[in-house]
Amino acid sequence: MLKNSHFHHGWTLKSPLGSLSIAAAAPRNDLESCLAKAVGGNVDRAQFPTEESFITNDVKHFNLNLKYEPAAVMYPQNKQQVVEVVKCAAKHDKKVQARSGGRDFISKCLGGADGAVVIATVSPGNRLRSLVEGLNKNGKRFIPHGASPTVGVGGHLMVGGSGLATRQHGLAIDMLEQVEVVLADGTITTASEKKHSDLFFAMRGAGASFGIATEFKLRTLPEPKEVVSFQFNFTSDNPADLSESLKAYHQILRDPNLSRKLGATSNISKKTFFLNGGFFGSEAEYKALNLEGRLPEMSSKRVVPGMSYIDFINGIMQAASGFPDSANMYTKDTVVTPSTLPTNATIDAFVNHITTASADGSGWTFLIDLYGGAGNEVATDATAFPHRDLIYSLTAAALTDGPTTKTAEDFIDNAVLKLQDGKPGRFLAYAGVPNYKLNNAQAMYWGPNLARLRKIKSKYDPEDMFSTPQNIKP
Structure with missing residues (x-):
């Protein structure tokens, strides 16, 4: 699962894992070839503006005041394909960001500008309703979460995630035990309180600036009895x-x-x-x-x-x-x-x-x-x-x-x-x-966490690959 985010001058990608955005200035054909190869050459998983239904089927603007057009929308099938997309973006000097549910009020998951590359999560498990129903069917468990059924799980978990049960149990991010992340250098790592704790801190509230979350481990609670x-x-x-x-x-x-x-x-x-x-x-x-x-x-x-x-x-x-x-x-x-x-x-x-x-x-x-x-x-x-x-x-x-x-x-x-x-x-x-x-x-x-977040950004993403106009800068 991937989180909501944005980037400049690149393409947009979607997958069961989440979404990424990429921006750059290399010849488009070279970049398109690289991106297509990153998803195994499957043409259905690499969509570009030349496709007739690109805007309506793939971009799907949420806020029509900000109708950015990414250079591509990708649908990687697994985290290794996400890695290859990130490597491709780095090779061509592009920016990258992730999209989960796409419920984005300033179109940052489309890069915050034209020509970005976005990877968007379309797996049913990446919507809050699916998460709620899945936990209910597996032992009547739950986590505190928001009310909108179409919000992406990735975006919700990476930005905070408040809801009706927050006063009793905290935020959704307070249930997060571990997150698997694709970093700007194309490596996959896990972050928790015991491992890469600085990255774990950053991913819980500012995740779109630091990487692509591909897996979450959550502490769950028994559902309220009534x-x-x-x-x-x-x-x-x-x-x-x-x-x-x-x-x-x-x-x-x-x-x-x-x-x-x-x-x-x-x-x-x-x-x-x-x-x-x-x-x-x-x-x-x-x-x-x-x-x-x-x-x-x-x-x-x-x-x-x-x-x-x-x-x-x-x-x-x-x-x-x-x-x-x-x-x-x-x-x-x-x-x-x-x-x-x-x-x-x-x-x-x-x-x-x-x-x-x-x-x-x-x-x-x-x-x-x-x-x-x-x-x-x-x-x-x-x-x-x-x-x-x-x-x-x-x-x-x-x-x-x-x-x-x-x-x-x-x-x-x-x-x-x-x-x-x-x-x-x-x-x-x-x-x-x-x-x-x-x-x-x-x-x-x-607020008071900004200076610390900038230092962490400089460590994990010094070139600001995961970039949006309002994200954390190195």
């Missing part, structure tokens, strides 16, 4: 009601004793605050939490106790599958800590903005994914993912029929700025939902 599913809908034409529900929810989030068994995500639109999640315990424990009593009157609610974990998560994934496979979009993800939690005043300013400002006809949403608990017990310098003090992540998205306008982008940026009390950069950012306009992106994504 789950209480809940859905709370607060809808009103009065912006003050929307503010009231958001303020009440933030008051709950300030509770230092909030049960770790609670997992939740919420959706904010112009008239609605929709809170959706699960309590990983009994109905009696859920009632003791008094979640409903701490919130304003609801427009509607649905609470289902005693669900099996697999039924619960399938319902969550079904709801999350409504996100389009491709669209013109502008996204922004920020991480909120106890010291930067929005106040009542900033919530009022935010609600006033989203209910009065123009979004230029875009369809927009703001998502709050609850964090904290076990995820916060891991040291900041234990993994490349640095955000170990956050309470929630805030993801903002604007989707448009055509290219996203500056007005729509400004609507999103200014809404987040309202929550930040008018102080740009007050929130750091999550690399899993990158922003194509973000200044100083590396510092925003990796």
Whole structure:
């Protein structure tokens, strides 16, 4: 399995292992011949722009605002073919990156520019739904993971991987025991706490910058015995009601004793605050939490106790599958800590903005994914993912029929700025939902771990073969 990533001036490759990107300036025919040979001469596993369906079948742009055209899309069958592709790229002075599920908000898995080489994972085991179902069928096991069924396992594991069970069990990367990696020099190595621990640190949160992950060893957990599913809908034409529900929810989030068994995500639109999640315990424990009593009157609610974990998560994934496979979009993800939690005043300013400002006809949403608990017990310098003090992540998205306008982008940026009390950069950012306009992106994504990551990059990839515009640089 390979992780999401991007590169410049090369080709794109896909496989049951993952995806790679390569960029260079050698004659195309020489490079194409080399790449074709790398996958055993199988013409079906080496796709180039001359193919009529190259864009629709192989490139498959996710964010239509960034329609890069890679020089090739490859489908290696095994890790040795991945090695040969990387060697071929090095021979022709090309950049390389990996793609897993292809759910990429800034098209970095297509190289972040035209002419890259990408290897994308298409094996069913590289999608979260397949991982969830496979673990369930093999002993009713699970790991904390996200909600989108189409997200690639490789990309999810290499960037962080938060989900509804994060407060109880941490991130997906916290379950990682060992990762097998194809390095820039074409060698295969394994990284763990005991072997190449520096590389293991880097791969857990910034993996796309360091190599192609071809195998993961994960520590799994027994599935929760029962789950209480809940859905709370607060809808009103009065912006003050929307503010009231958001303020009440933030008051709950300030509770230092909030049960770790609670997992939740919420959706904010112009008239609605929709809170959706699960309590990983009994109905009696859920009632003791008094979640409903701490919130304003609801427009509607649905609470289902005693669900099996697999039924619960399938319902969550079904709801999350409504996100389009491709669209013109502008996204922004920020991480909120106890010291930067929005106040009542900033919530009022935010609600006033989203209910009065123009979004230029875009369809927009703001998502709050609850964090904290076990995820916060891991040291900041234990993994490349640095955000170990956050309470929630805030993801903002604007989707448009055509290219996203500056007005729509400004609507999103200014809404987040309202929550930040008018102080740009007050929130750091999550690399899993990158922003194509973000200044100083590396510092925003990796914070205090950036200097260490640059040193590791210089050791394992000094020529920046695994390159994207916002990746770690040597």
